[in-house]
Amino acid sequence: MKDTAPQTIYLKDYTPFGFDVESVHLTFDLSPNATRVMSRIAFAPNPEATDHRFYLHGKKLTLIKAAINGEPVRPEVTDEGLTCPVPDGSFIWECEVEIDPEGNTALEGLYMSNGMYCTQCEAEGFRKITYYPDRPDVMSVFTVEIKGPHPVLLSNGNPQVQGQGHAIWHDPWPKPAYLFALVAGELVAHSDSFTTCSGKAVDLNLYVRPGDEGKCAFGMEALKKSMQWDEEVYGREYDLDVFNIVAVDDFNMGAMENKGLNVFNSSAVLASPETATDGNFERIEAIIAHEYFHNWTGNRITCRDWFQLCLKEGLTVYRDSQFTSDLRSAAVKRISDVIDLRARQFPEDQGPLAHPVRPESFQEINNFYTATVYEKGAEVIGMLKRLVGDADYARALDLYFARHDGQACTIEDWLQVFEDVTDRDLAQFKRWYSQAGTPRLAVRDEWKDGTYTLHFSQSLPASAASPDPQPQVIPISVGLLDPNGDEVLPTRMLEMTEATQSFAFEGLAARPVPSILRGFSAPVVLDRDVGTAERAFLLAHDTDPFNRWEAGRALARETLMAMATTGAPAGADYLDGMLAVLRDADLDPAYRALMLGQPSQSELAAALAEAGTTPDPDAIWQASETLALAMAQHAQDVLPRILAECRVDGPYRPDPDQTSKRALGGRALSLVTRLDGGTQAAAQYAAADNMTLQLSALGCLLAAGKGSAEVAAFYDQWQDDRLVIDKWFGMQIAQAVPDKAATIVAALTEHADFNWKNPNRFRATLGALTMNHAGFHAADGSGYRLLADWLIRLDPVNPQTTARMCSAFQTWRRYDSDRQSKIGTELERIASTAGLSPDTTEMITRIRG
Ligand code: ARG
Ligand code: ZN
Numbered sequence: 107m108k109d110t111a112p113q114t115i116y117l118k119d120y121t122p123f124g125f126d127v128e129s130v131h132l133t134f135d136l137s138p139n140a141t142r143v144m145s146r147i148a149f150a151p152n153p154e155a156t157d158h159r160f161y162l163h164g165k166k167l168t169l170i171k172a173a174i175n176g177e178p179v180r181p182e183v184t185d186e187g188l189t190c191p192v193p194d195g196s197f198i199w200e201c202e203v204e205i206d207p208e209g210n211t212a213l214e215g216l217y218m219s220n221g222m223y224c225t226q227c228e229a230e231g232f233r234k235i236t237y238y239p240d241r242p243d244v245m246s247v248f249t250v251e252i253k254g255p256h257p258v259l260l261s262n263g264n265p266q267v268q269g270q271g272h273a274i275w276h277d278p279w280p281k282p283a284y285l286f287a288l289v290a291g292e293l294v295a296h297s298d299s300f301t302t303c304s305g306k307a308v309d310l311n312l313y314v315r316p317g318d319e320g321k322c323a324f325g326m327e328a329l330k331k332s333m334q335w336d337e338e339v340y341g342r343e344y345d346l347d348v349f350n351i352v353a354v355d356d357f358n359m360g361a362m363e364n365k366g367l368n369v370f371n372s373s374a375v376l377a378s379p380e381t382a383t384d385g386n387f388e389r390i391e392a393i394i395a396h397e398y399f400h401n402w403t404g405n406r407i408t409c410r411d412w413f414q415l416c417l418k419e420g421l422t423v424y425r426d427s428q429f430t431s432d433l434r435s436a437a438v439k440r441i442s443d444v445i446d447l448r449a450r451q452f453p454e455d456q457g458p459l460a461h462p463v464r465p466e467s468f469q470e471i472n473n474f475y476t477a478t479v480y481e482k483g484a485e486v487i488g489m490l491k492r493l494v495g496d497a498d499y500a501r502a503l504d505l506y507f508a509r510h511d512g513q514a515c516t517i518e519d520w521l522q523v524f525e526d527v528t529d530r531d532l533a534q535f536k537r538w539y540s541q542a543g544t545p546r547l548a549v550r551d552e553w554k555d556g557t558y559t560l561h562f563s564q565s566l567p568a569s570a571a572s573p574d575p576q577p578q579v580i581p582i583s584v585g586l587l588d589p590n591g592d593e594v595l596p597t598r599m600l601e602m603t604e605a606t607q608s609f610a611f612e613g614l615a616a617r618p619v620p621s622i623l624r625g626f627s628a629p630v631v632l633d634r635d636v637g638t639a640e641r642a643f644l645l646a647h648d649t650d651p652f653n654r655w656e657a658g659r660a661l662a663r664e665t666l667m668a669m670a671t672t673g674a675p676a677g678a679d680y681l682d683g684m685l686a687v688l689r690d691a692d693l694d695p696a697y698r699a700l701m702l703g704q705p706s707q708s709e710l711a712a713a714l715a716e717a718g719t720t721p722d723p724d725a726i727w728q729a730s731e732t733l734a735l736a737m738a739q740h741a742q743d744v745l746p747r748i749l750a751e752c753r754v755d756g757p758y759r760p761d762p763d764q765t766s767k768r769a770l771g772g773r774a775l776s777l778v779t780r781l782d783g784g785t786q787a788a789a790q791y792a793a794a795d796n797m798t799l800q801l802s803a804l805g806c807l808l809a810a811g812k813g814s815a816e817v818a819a820f821y822d823q824w825q826d827d828r829l830v831i832d833k834w835f836g837m838q839i840a841q842a843v844p845d846k847a848a849t850i851v852a853a854l855t856e857h858a859d860f861n862w863k864n865p866n867r868f869r870a871t872l873g874a875l876t877m878n879h880a881g882f883h884a885a886d887g888s889g890y891r892l893l894a895d896w897l898i899r900l901d902p903v904n905p906q907t908t909a910r911m912c913s914a915f916q917t918w919r920r921y922d923s924d925r926q927s928k929i930g931t932e933l934e935r936i937a938s939t940a941g942l943s944p945d946t947t948e949m950i951t952r953i954r955g
Contacts, residue, residue, distance in 0.1 A: 113469065115468055116466065117467065120410070121157055123241060123243065124151065124155045125150060125158070125239070126150045126151075127244055127245075127246035128150055128247075130247070130248045131145070131147070131251070132236065133252075134250070134251070134253065137254075139206050139209065141207055141216065142204055143202070145237070145238070146198060147238070148198055149192070150195070160190055160192045162189075162238055162239060163239065164186070164237040164238070165185065165215075166205065166206075167236065172200065172237075175198055176198070188237055213356055213904060213906070215231045219355050219356035222289065223254070223290040224287075224291075226359075227287070227362075230284070230471060232284060232286055242409045246281070247276075247278060249274065250288065252273045254271065260273070264276055277366065279346075279512075282514065285363070287367040289313070289352045289369065292316065293313040293352070294316050295311040295312065296323070297310065297311050300334075300349075304343060306343075308333075308344055311348070312350075312375070313350065314376065321377055324377050325375045328395065329398060332395040335433075339429075340402070342402045349368075350368070352367070352368070358904070360393050361374045362397065372829060374390060377390055379795075383798045383833075384764075387760035395430070399429075403418055404418035404419075407506070408513075410515055413465055414517055416479045416539070420487055421483075421484075448709060451478055453708070453917050454477050455478060457919070459913060460478075461476070461478055461542050462571060462572070463479060463482050482629055485628070486629075489535075489579075489628055492583070492599060493535070493599075498524075502523045502528070517539050534578065537578045538578055540572075541571075541575050542569055542572045545565065545578055545631070546564065547628075548563045549633070551620060557612045557613075558586065558611045560611075561606070562606065564580060564605060582599070582600040582628065583624035584598055584600055584622050585620075585649065587620075587644075619640060621653045623653070625652045626652055641657045641679065642679040642682070646683060658687065661683060662705055666729045667717070670729040684701065684740075685741055688702065694766055696765065698770050699766075708879045711726060711917070711921075720921065723879055735780050737777060738778070741777060748770065749774050749778065751770075758796045768799065775803065784806065791813075800820075801837065804816055804817070805837055805840070811843075817838065825859070829866075840878060842881055843881075844878070844881045847880075848891075851871060851872070851892055868900065868911075869907075876911065876914035883921065885924070887928035887929075890915075890932045893911070897911060897936055898936055902943070908946050909949045912936075912949040915932075918953070
């Protein structure tokens with residue numbers, strides 16, 4: 107048996123590679139089970155390196171032959187790579203390997219999806235294509251020749267030859283191997299063009315499988331908007347003659363920013379009004395922007411090593427959130443991002459998987475494409491911008507692009523440009539990159555002789571990742587309101603640097619009501635004893651849209667916690683406050699829709715656990731149901747008017763105006779369904795001419811225990827559309843009552859369309875189970891067992907998707923001892939599976955703690 111003991115890699119051990127790669131020439135002779143890859147690589151000693159051993163990564167490759175300067179060589183080959191004596195000075199490495207794209211179910215390297223060839227090389231997939239120094243600090247110019255019987259043959263850069271069965275692509279921009287891409291297949295293009303700010307025409311193509319041509323228009327528009335926005339806001343111009351996007355059905359993640367050839371999960375790019383929801387359209391627009399923005403933040407300036415992943419991901423998430431805020435509602439975007447951060451990043455930061463935004467060690471880098479690196483990484487950039495101000499942020503970014511274009515950089519390089527531009531010392535700020543965990547910010551206020559003082563204290567719980575936490579710089583946006591709800595102090599940024607710190611506001615006529623952490627100015631947990639009346643006041647009057655929403659959210663959370671633990675009735679302040687918001691026709695419908703949304707059941711479980719109460723998933727579920735019914739009854743009289751107000755006339759458009767109306771209309775319908783048992787939902791379902799209305803009606807019916815006819819009809823209508831059938835799987839599970847969830851999932855895994863090797867379908871099914879809180883945590887352990895069964899089955903086929911889904915267990919220590927022991931048993935069962943992948947082994951080991 108070979109030794110598979112996972113290796114831990116440390117940031118502190120970084121050393122540069124011993125050689126520069128001056129050029130790469132690759133030839134692909136495509137064949138499903140025996141693709142030949144010929145490489146011709148010019149190496150030269152790297153003057154900056156001290157270690158000049160020649161080592162190339164390579165995995166699952168059959169070496170056919172190798173030569174140095176034309177002379178055959180016999181390298182020493184292991185499962186992970188090869189070594190070979192090399193001459194002094196520069197030399198040409200030539201090598202031929204054989205690979206099996208069809209047998210590549212891990213979807214990493216070169217693989218096949220529905221008969222088309224495609225690649226995913228980030229983070230370390232290129233080594234499954236050929237022998238190479240597969241590390242991001244080795245950058246080179248690639249020329250790629252493709253031979254295969256396919257009408258479309260694509261790679262990075264600009265096309266040099268495009269003929270039947272033969273193509274040559276040349277990418278003039280030096281890049282690391284993780285940005286390499288190749289696509290071949292029977293594809294059709296949706297084409298357009300964009301003229302850059304300096305007048306260069308760029309050909310744009312979105313390649314899809316025949317039949318999907320009608321789902322391309324929106325993605326193409328989003329691409330053009332992204333290109334324009336990056337010119338206008340960041341001064342970044344596109345740098346090749348073509349920009350290609352390809353939609354792929356089997357893909358582990360959302361999308362990938364390969365230079366000039368972005369590869370997208372089809373769910374992250376294909377959309378038509380009939381098949382995609384408003385939410386899908388918004389997500390597609392954001393992902394297109396994200397991948398496009400990587401061309402500068404990621405590709406032109408890349409990462410020195412994978413510990414620096416947030417250098418490109420945090421920044422690019424931050425940039426795509428700015429883009430969405432500019433195109434749509436900034437308030438709605440901010441609130442949605444915070445909901446997402448609390449749902450995905452906070453549990454990670456507060457559990458056994460906690461790691462700094464810049465981790466210091468890993469076993470499998472794919473396990474670190476996390477909410478912490480991406481979303482907290484973006485929050486850190488938002489804080490930096492708040493601290494230095496918009497003008498200095500812009501100057502720092504200009505300097506970053508000017509100084510580091512063409513380089514592989516570190517967080518130190520990033521912070522240095524800010525220090526140089528602002529003369530600030532960012533040593534303390536840097537702790538946001540090195541300390542894991544969510545800081546808690548406690549605040550107490552004091553009113554005396556016309557002076558109002560806020561006393562803050564910050565604390566970061568010690569964790570394995572950060573055993574001795576130090577105070578961080580926290581930008582705290584504060585506004586003060588007078589008792590009439592008028593601002594006596596407009597938003598001001600307090601810069602907290604000490605463990606405890608007080609800020610006084612003098613010369614006030616009356617004790618103000620504070621609005622603290624406006625816009626969620628830092629990713630912390632705010633601890634403050636606030637009475638329901640003050641929350642209700644802020645819900646009615648706060649001039650900061652985020653904090654106004656936050657006040658409603660806090661009221662909801664507090665009433666739900668009381669309902670779940672003591673059986674208290676729904677809180678009157680919450681119901682009255684929400685009703686007033688719902689009625690306020692001056693408020694953006696999308697904003698009202700967010701207000702009406704309840705905190706998720708898993709967020710409530712976290713809040714209870716934090717307050718020292720063991721969460722009971724059934725009681726939480728029951729409380730959520732009861733509150734929704736109480737809200738429906740309370741709002742009974744206004745709901746018909748809201749539904750009417752939200753009706754959209756004219757053709758479907760996924761624009762902010764229509765989307766906003768449908769969002770509120772969807773909330774209203776779900777409340778109405780609690781009162782009429784589904785009459786109006788059934789009518790909406792029958793009349794729907796777009797997926798947003800059709801799916802929201804179906805969800806309402808299922809939640810009401812109805813809808814079996816619609817479920818069958820939906821399947822008949824959409825059985826040939828994979829992306830819609832994913833929704834069909836997902837919705838039945840999302841709406842399953844807790845004690846039936848595992849049974850329903852188990853039945854769906856028997857369905858002929860349950861293709862478990864397709865990550866989208868696996869996520870729509872098993873992933874949906876993990877998100878049905880009470881269903882997944884069913885007391886009999888059926889949810890845990892079912893998930894573990896499938897993770898064990900998927901692991902040898904697709905370790906990456908398996909490992910990601912293990913995080914469903916990360917919160918296990920919150921629950922009662924019976925549930926903990928049931929989860930513990932499943933974790934043990936997974937861990938002891940023979941041949942378990944290093945990916946899943948690392949995740950389970952960390953979760954078990
Ligand atoms: N860089 C891609 C993005 O941000 C994510 C790709 C990650 N893929 C992976 N297998 N870890 O959109
Ligand atoms: Zn990214």
